[in-house]
Amino acid sequence: ESRFPSEQSSFRQVGEKQLPNPVLCMAWSPKRDLIALANTTGELLLHRLASFQRVWSLPPSECTGKEITALAWRPDGKILAFSLGDTKQVVLCGVEKAEILHVFPMQHPVTCMHWMEVTEENSALSSFYNSEDESKLFLPKLPTLPKSEEKSDEIMNLLGEVRLNVLVLGGDAGFVELYAYGMYKIATLTGVSGTCRSLSLSSDLKSLSVITEVRSADNNPEICYIQLDTGLLSDCLSEVTRMARKFTHISTLLQYLHLSLTCMCEAWEDILMQMDLRLTKFVQEKNTNTQVQDEFLELLLWGQSSPELQALLMNQLTVKGLKKLGQSIESSYSSIQKLVISHLQSGSEALLYHLSEVKGMCLWKQKFEPLGLDSAAIEGAITAVGSFSLKANELLQVIDKSMKNFKAFFRWLYVAMLRMCEEHVPPELNKMTQKDIAFVADFLSEHFSENEELFDRKGKYFNVERVGQYLKDEDEDLVSPPNTKGNQWLKFLQESTHLKESPLLFPSFPQKSLHFVKRMMESVIEQCLQKPAVSFVCCLPSSFPRVTGVCVNVICFLRYRWNDKKAKMHYVLFCMPEVSPSKLYLLRKGTDPNRPNYIYSCLDARFYDDEMLTVVLQGSEEENRRRVLAQLPLASALSCETEFNWQTHLRLDQQSGAIPCQELVLGNQWRELESMKAQFVAVNGIRKVACVLSANLRHIRVFEMDVEDEDDEGADSQNASADQDGLDASMTSQGPGEESVEAEDEGGEQKGAVFQKTEEHLESEEALELS
Template identity: 85%
Template sequence: MPAFRQVGEKQLPNPVLCMAWSPKRDLIALANTTGELLLHRLASFQRVWSLPPSEYTGKEITALAWRPDGKILAFSLGDTKQVVLCGVEKAEILHVFPMQSPVTCMHWMEVMEESSALSSFYNSEDESKLFLPKLPTLPKSYSTTSKIFSEEKSDEILNLLGEVRLNILVLGGDAGFVELYAYGMYKIATLGGVSGTCRSLSLSSDLKSLSVITEVRSADNNPEICYIQLDTGLLSDCLPEVTRMARKFTHISTLLQYLHLSLTCMCEAWEDILMQMDLRLTKFVQEKNTSTQVQDEFLELLLWGQSSPELQALLMNQLTVKGLKKLGQSIESSYSSIQKLVISHLQSGSEALLYHLSEVKGMSLWKQKFEPLGLDSAAIEGAITAVGSFSLKANELLQVIDKSMKNFKAFFRWLYVAMLRMCEEHVPPELNKMTQKDIAFVADFLSEHFSENEELFDRKGKYFNVERVGQYLKDEDEDLVSPPNTKGNQWLRFLQESTHLKESPLLFPSYPQKSLHFVKRMMENVIEHCLQNPAEVIGKSVKQAVFLPLYTVPESSENTPRLFELPSLWNDRKAKLHYVVFCMPEISPSKLYILRKGTDPNRHIPNSMTSIDLSHHLDNADDNGAAAQSHYVYSCLDARFYDDEMLTVVMQGSEEQNSWRVLAQLPLASSLNCETEFNWQPNLRLDQQTSAIPCQDLVLGNQWRELENMKAQFVAVNGIRKVACVLSANLRHLRVFEMDVEDEDDEGADSQNASADQDGLDATMTSQGQGEGSLGVEGEAEEQGRDEFLKPTEHLESEEAVELS
């Protein structure tokens, strides 16, 4: 009786391209050909949620990886060249960053090395909370682009930053493109010197080396699979410094995103003002058909209290007293939203940025520790100055808003009174008083908004260019149309006259002619440059330690999804080894090969290359007492490391055995206890020297199970959760198994009975559903036959997402 219990089965409408088990929970993520990301729970294979493809991200998912804490899922998009971090709890996009080329594989690992310097850092990491106020959440009404800082999810930012312990997302792509992202967000290394297209990657948990499987076009233009080991010694030697630097830079990246979204909210609030103005005032200007200018007519009304019949008709019919009141209120509330965003969001975000950058500057001055990582104190000083300039510009905008609000209020109050008089309605005495200052404010407003200036009408009548606040929010490189008037500013005059102070590095430059957007973009570029330098320096320190050409790819397999194909990589933390498992179907179809390399590139590993012969002898009787077939010859379809001691394989019997498919667990210890040492000929590919590779017999015991009525092809496993998911060759039929069920005595017995019942049900359902001659053939007949069996689990996949426990 096999030790695996089938717990779920499903036919999916779209082929699956990637699948990955969560490292912490009984969840599996699937990506299909439509670009949809699905999360399923093990129990009855229920769907928890699905994230449909969007225009904002892309539709072609090329790789998947879970953050080691299981709270975030990373996926890459081939069509838009982006990597997306998605929150697992509610299927929300938390962070998106662009790539230079499409990502073909990814691996997210956690550093397991400990040191006293690191433990003290883990404890003190949140010191910034003592000094900095909590960032205010973004208003609900705005910011449709990201939900990460919104009202109900203020802890989402902590979710995005995750644990303090360093984890690294490794991304690989075409033309040897490999990048490392600390905490999945901050790029700490761009590696060069890798040849070919990356097929899979594995960074060792001690950070000493990175194993890469690449596909290289050989001289005769055949795809060749190679194993490359890169020496990442600098990362492991400077682990405490790398962790501190990466953590700080991740904070900085997050704050830049926060400032960007705050500014987006301000622009949205500003668009609201424009829309209100457009709806009422622009229409009002355009419908006026007299030769005199609107501005002149308003000035006449202001000075003499009389208006032309046309202006009166337009005011009373188009604008109306009620409309004017509504317009005034909505514009005032949008203005105060912008003001609030500047004070509470831009300023507090800038302060936090200055704090973290100053800490990084302190690190950079500790040259002995941080200089090898590429921290440049001059570049960081430049970043601090750029943040200071941004703060100054935000402050300048506050003053402009204040002045504009005065003009707006004065204009609306005056016009409201004038219109009440036109209607001969009662004017409240508190509105009737008008000082000389108020008249000046109204005149200012009129000259700004109703002048016949060509620049005003460059955007379908929107008064964007001259409106004093709007010009700061323009995302363009042009100078401000009307910069603030600095005449009479004593501080500026003092600076101009003082030669020493004028050039002082202690004073932040103010860029009086530039918009807030411009200064923000400049600040982002300077900080970006600051953050990039370590990635280049660390990247250059990484050298290729091993390059082993393994075998050529048969052209017939070109259609197989690359994401599932062998070789499979594994990082054994205890033994500090990289394992590679692969097959060479063209050379020796019934053998499985295992390559071992130490995570330290300088360490020699004995018996680094072994193979397992998949011809298997069975002499035991089956459950009914009949003698079982005694000899099986298998070929391996897929193999994944279950844990450090076990390999999970999907095998196929020979044609004489009706091409049976089997799911099995292979213990690695017996396979690797090999006495013969393999001497690698450096000038030959591995597939040209297979006869010299030591070979072990297959040891199965009871750790196997036949996969009936399924053309099984691929498998995804998680040894921590003790689960496996088998996928058919048509990429749409899934079966999920719990693996080590015999360990739990009573439950084990029940589960084995359940497993036997399940097998019986499998056979019954299949015999009922399938027509003659279709046994073992994947296709429509099998899928129709499965429909009956699948109905009990299908209904669980309701539109309502099942909440995560």
Template identity: 80%
Template sequence: MPAFRQVGEKQLPNTVSFMAWSPKRDLIALANTSGELLLHRLDSFQRVWSLPPSEYTGKDITALAWRPDGKILAFSLGDTKQVVFCGVEKAEILHVFPIQSPVSCMHWMEVTEENSALTAFYNSEDESVLFLPKLPSLPKSYSTTSKIFSEEKSDEITNLLGEVRLNVLVLGGGSGSVELYAYGMYKIATVTGISGTCRSLSLSSDLKSLSIITEVRSVDSDTQICFCQLDTGLLSDCLPEVTRMARKFTHISTLLQYLHLSLTCMCEAWDDILMQMDHRLTKFVQEKNTSSQVHDEFLELLLWGQSSPELQALLMNQLTVKGLKKLGMSIESSYSSIQKLVISHLLSGSEALLYHLGEVKGMSLWKQKFEPLGLDSAAVEGAITAVGSFSLKANELLQVIDKSMKNFKAFFRWLYVAMLRMCDEHVPPELNKMTQKDIAFVSDFLSEHFSENKELFDRKGKYFNVERVGQYLKDEEEDLVSPPNTKGNQWLKFLQESAHLKESPLLFPSYPQKSLHFVKKMMEGVIEQCLQKPAEVIGKSVHQAAFLPLYTVPESSENTPRLFELPSLWNDKKAKVHNVVFSMPEISPSKLYLLRKVTDARRHVPSSVMSIDLSHILDNDNAKSHCGVYSCLDARFYDDEMLTVVLRGPEEENGRRILAQLPLSSTLSCETEFIWEPNKRLDQQTGAIPCQGIVLGNQWRELENMKAQFVAVNGIRKVSCVLSANLRHVRVFEMDVEDEDDEGADSQNVSADQGALETTMSSQGQEEDKGLMTKEHTEATEGQNAEDKLESEESLELS
């Protein structure tokens, strides 16, 4: 029986650019060159869903990574310079954030370091749940509302944060810059000054160091592949503080997005139909022959019941009775929707922001703990003030809405009766009664709103601003066209007369001339500055601890796909070592090299370098001896002590492909001291590198009828996926499969114990897997039948 059980094979229509196994489930994510993201299940390689590219995000996927809990998939886009989070349950975008430069690689890790203070924090309950009401979900009826907050009965912030344990998304860029995001949401460090382009990176689980594989290009010589280790000791030393700060700032970042989406919904609730009165009055002014003012003509209609022919034509021909009723209903509906969004979403989100910023301010005052991380109490205080100003502006909008609704109801009621009289139609008795107070109210409304404004015509192309709410929602830098009338406000008068109170830091500035959008942008800028300072301080504390040039890449291999190519990095959590596996086919094609570096960059432990001889790797009692040299095409760490490799046989055997498991235990146990000459690359001193031979036994399988080139593995789920050289043909294998016929009674007991252990480890993942064969997959099955049939035929032709 051949080793490893093949469970799926597929010929894909588009070239695969990335593939990554889920850390918790039997799912593999594939990204292709058309910008499509695909999720496949291990069983028969069934497709669960696909996320096509969109204009909103982009289609040039440059990197891919799973969150450690397997619930969110992150990918970066080079054309739009964005990072996108996608939920695993459905093909929907959960979160998008911009980045400075295109990402060339990413790694999402979880902190596993045990710390008594940290454990106490993990076990404690988030007190904000006790003091803050749950944020209401945004209405689904608006098109631009993100899916993050629209799921019913879901705690939006918790869904994005994931588990309480700190996890960090690391992004490596083409310009040698690296950014670290706590929970994938909040930037905790920005590192610059790294030589070359980041090809692969891995942050140690104890946060003590960050290892990077870089590609350094030079004009005069070939491209160099180098290993760089950065000391991130400040993160490790202040782990409990970093976790607390990151969690608070992630809450704040999420709330900012919540407020942004709430304001977007308000803009959609405001309808352009509300501007019809302004535009028709402007047209009326431009076309009429009389020199009288518009509000004078309306006042004459109000007092004497008489109107000029021009005004009568405006009302009866352009506005019409039916149009007036429609406009009145639109205004009431739109204003009510905006009012509800302000009260239930904007003000609730602002209160939650003030709560979390208040806690951050308390943290910043504990200078011994948080000052080294760059937490500045003055910056936090400025952020609190900015949120207070935003709340004031939101309350001002509520007052404007309330006043406008009363004004419009009274005005439309009077105008409706006046237009009915013009038509000689019956006026309902309940509308015919109008007191002197009502007349005075309409008169004041006409005087205030129906006066011509030459400055407004220059700016907006209209003379009037009857509708006062829309100006608050416009994303413009200009001042409000019609700011609220504060004449007679006793509180403002008291503040102006009190010199001490006017400058008091306890009072939030109100910005009466600015729109809600302007104040929101200002608030976001102040909070962003507050959040950026720790990232700058932590980033400056990171320094290079080691830089080891490995080998050069000749120009002849420049056309080789760079997306999967070696080296490969692995974070050994138990031994606290970073492993790098690579090959140098131009120098020693039959050898595979392993570089080991301790994660604690402050320990001056020399790098350990070993090589594995692949010359006679299949020589044993059960396999015939193969002459010639085997070379390694791709290698990935299956676990701490096992490598999964794709080998290419000698040319006289038609370069057959082998999928194999290389045990590293014997190699690691025979470590021999290697003295690295600092002024030379590793490929210039290969003769001194200790070498170890390995015989595979039965841990290999020939990949027939497939020009295999790359492999992706997951040792936790015991699976691998092999990709062909043309990047379109994949095969999926279960790796740890035993022949049941050869099992004895003793081995059955062992297998039972192992099965119990595996069941315990994977029960949660299997339960979650059940939710994935949902309606989306069922609906997609019929559409896939024709495609699967075609792919099967292509596969048979290839065979």
């Protein structure tokens, strides 16, 4: 009969808060005293341990989504990943400023995620870590984006540390994908059935364990445990790390170029369109049939203007307005010019450098061919980046030419308007040579001609300002493409049959805008990034028994730890309330597919550290089902020598009585959770904290777990009573050929769990009985 001691130990409560919205996911940071919460409104919250104080909140947005389904921290604690079910996206968020740094789409909604760091070391990988920054020897440091851009300080945080880390995503229809550094897809899985409930990749990359929920014909859930051999990634760890790092650099540079172009668009001002709009209005209101450029040429050559032109200049444009327009154009063009030179060109050079290195990798077929690098796709990406660089250079030429033209034009027009006002003209402005007159005449002839087609599309006849068309995010061709007449190089290329279609020359797309070429480049590189992903087909080992007909509740899943012989092991914790409501089952399986694995359950349970399990327990009806937070020591259970001989032809519930048990004493390591229907728990053993969430997902309490007894009132009397009336537990031994374990993964990372109450089925090799 299950019962609890009458007294409790001293877990010191350090915070309590009523939340306005139910919480769906929560996860502690692996490095700092921070916990991330996601609620039903799609809001992401970050709280600090002290008084459970809110650090920031990230509200849902139209460009992302409102249904957060899973959370995961990057191992360094600087990036938080969360998945959105309604828009099928995964978002990487900067922790410092709550900024969305990267978003990528998924084929299926993500139901669980796990972000781990590779701990396996070899000499080749160590040399790569040491030489990873060799690109700095050849490439200039990318300048920081203007401070007006929100993400300027955070964009490079996407790269993070050099050591490889992998974000594993699972979803519906057995969908599982692996992303190096949380950005670059290195593997996809096929053959997994059901919806992924939980997953874990071993830190040595040798195996991936997945728990899925499969619905039977009568819609009853069945829980399946699957272990996949990912030995290819482990065997090619050095190559995978090099390739992933390069592609992460490439993805980051694409983001950098996108933000640079955004800054350029912000630098371009709408005031630059005033000349075009006023000239259009002038044409529509004037009574004469003369062309606008003819009227300006008459003013240039003879110093005479029609009443309509004089009214346009003096009443609408004004001397003061002309001066302001000239200053705006010069300032705007200078800002855009600097961004193109310092950001676009530098980013394009770095992109070409890294893509060229990836091309070199794919030519080393012995090393990189098994990983699926596509040389044709990489070549296409290099060509696309080259075209983008050419278009950026073309924009520079247009800016340079426009600045010279406008400077000469505004200087002449300013003097002409002063004369119309009969005001004094400064001597330094009054000198205009024949060459200057010819220059302005050419400018008027080229830019001041009416275009009826342009009026239909843009609402104006003129396109005096030529830079803005390059920055418009539209699929239409340039209104006024650059005049290439007389260009000797282009003439030479057109007349050369051998060079005309040469793959050594980048196509220039003279009719397209900079935005169009950038989108084309992003599309080609995105295809290039998808190509190398390895595909794994899952196979259940024939020796691993399958559980059917048993209701299983999975509580927490797949912590990997070292055993005595330094072999990595996976663990899963679960319970079977219909078979043994007072037992916790712990399943262990080696990360090497030739070894075995583990599992756990009750109301909720989490590994606290190497030797302790944190559990939320519920009392019997006689005890009014009161909730208790307890620490369960695992040392004696994991060292149990009695072995259970699994009969593979029988179901687990048919032989559960034969599973041997081990007596455990909790002593004073528990505390009643008064006035709270506790249901879930998240822990961080490194920080010695636990966060308990109520069944209605609104009530949270935070505890410091390792507190001296004298800190709380009445601790001595509690301990004395607890020694007599302790909470006992029992646990079965390990299966044949399996070994005990000692340590868990570094950082005590707890994966965010999506809290659902479902019936599940699973296999077990060891059990722990609460008595």
